[in-house]
Amino acid sequence: MHVVVLGAGVVGVTSAWFLQRQGYQVTVIDRQPAAGLETSYANGGQISVCHAEPWANPSTPLKVLKWLHRNDAPLLFRPRLDAAQWRWALAFLGQCTSARAADNLRQMVNLGLYSRSKLQELRVELGLEYDHLTRGILHFYTSQKEFDSALEPARQMRELGCDRQVVSAARAIELEPALAPLKQRLAGGTYTEEDESGDARKFTQALAERCKQAGVVFKYNTEVVGFERGIGRIDAVETLSQGHHHNLRADAWVLSLGSFSAPLARQLGLALNIYPAKGYSITVPVKNPEAAFNVSLTDDEYKLVYSRLGDRMRIAGTAEFSGYSRRLNVTRCQAVLRRVAAVMPEAGHWDQAEYWSGLRPTTPSSVPYVGKSVISNLFLNTGHGTLGWTHACGSAAALADIIAGRPPQLDFRFSGVSVT
Structure with missing residues (x-):
């Protein structure tokens, strides 16, 4: 066959x-x-079962409205004369109920746990090398409100078998000392020891x-x-x-x-309800290994993920619903760079950042x-x-x-x- x-x-x-x-x-x-x-090619680099919370949840519509006129918003919806975009958006709103969000989270966790185990088996069997690290993923929060809102999804994930543990700000810094510059601002974090990172390309x-x-x-x-x-x-x-x-x-x-x-x-x-969510990444050479992270990080407030890829750092995120163009939005690129440089100013050669955009195929659920x-x-x-x-x-x-x-x-x- x-x-x-x-x-x-x-x-x-x-x-x-x-x-x-x-x-x-x-x-x-x-x-x-x-x-x-x-x-x-240059995605965020995380094997993140802990990132299973769907975009469509009860809190999202208000956030999108708040961000509608912010060019540097983590999630940016650019209305177009595009029937596919509006069909997707209406279906997305329909998924923003507590019941549907909980069911979609369960689907994502189940697939993620199975997929992570298959990747680990494949890596051992074939001896694949791709700058992978098996040091877990740490979500960190500089907003108490964002930290509080993460507690329930983390609990749901633990019940489904993804061991996403809630940790204090002090414990987050113990796990990843590169977060020390944020010591006075950290509200807390969650840590999933079994998750990984690596270069997808x-x-x-x-x-x-x-x-x-x-x-x-x-x-x-x-x-x-x-x-x-x-x-x-x-x-x-x-x-x-x-x-x-x-x-x-x-x-x-x-x-x-x-x-x-x-x-x-x-x-x-066939009616596949998929619409491109343009994401951005920057790849930066490590400047000071002592100041750079080794545990893969997720900055939930800014919707960014950080992965260490050998002597490089990859920071990726944001979502822009504006059609199929891959043109770089300079404002959004600079927003990513500003945030990571503020989090760990001595970690990278921030003036040498390589920018990239990719179209992530997103369903409403x-x-x-x-x-x-x-x-x-x-x-x-x-x-x-x-x-x-x-x-x-x-x-x-x-x-x-x-x-x-x-x-x-x-x-x-x-x-x-x-x-x-």
Whole structure:
């Protein structure tokens, strides 16, 4: 059986790995010249089961209204004449109830725990190196209100098996001495010892090489432009490579094209409610190792994550709903830089920051599409939002089980999708 994976980001490449392990012939298609060059390229770097609280929760609508006219807001909604954006926004508001937020959190924690274990197994089995650290993730709070609001989600996560412990300000500094400059301002923190960090691009490219060695074929510089349909199935995809059109045939297809999954799926009459949330990151050389962090950090008040990647620091976050443009918003870049420089002024060469933006494929519920679609031979592994790196191995392993006709080994809302 020949399975073609559309997309060579971290989700697509992990899908290819677990599918070839099932014995399938696998081909991966991507428009870039190598794996991991779009949203996986410079993301926040966290394997963060503890980051499972969905964006859609009862407190979010008021925050979005408050931030509407702030160009440096952590979450920025730019209204456009775009039906997809408004359809997404209305569905998002519908997810902002306590009951739905609690259910979505459960889905995210269950998938995250399973995925983290699969990543750890894979790392040991293959000996992958990707600047990973296994020192946990520490959420820190300089706002008492934000700290107080984190206590209930942390409790819910502990009940679901994610050991996100509440810690005092003093304990937070013991865990990560680089937070000492904030000693007088820290309200407290939460610490998840089992969570990790690492460079998603390095992981994706290293795993792609192992996939090649195992027989997976990668077709880079190849764009999917259309489909050849059969009765209730896809017979072929039309691709464009170096100016030439080709039809590629296969038995089954996996859609893992991130934010671009939704417009492509519309050609098939599928309504994937995915919209791009543009995120930003800065990558900075370490200046003073004694002042730089080693535990991966989450700054919940500013919606930023910090990961140590060897002699580099990666700080990423914010969400901008403004279409598919990847143009850098200088104001938002500077806001990220100002915050991290204020938190640990001596840690990095802040004047050497490299800026990046990526389009994170976000669903209204924050729960990704993983499962079989209503088209008999099309499978979905997309819409992972800010947690593609966290959920990649688990969703890929589960999808490989689904394609093989076996029930996945976790409790998760595996989803199909409606037809427009």
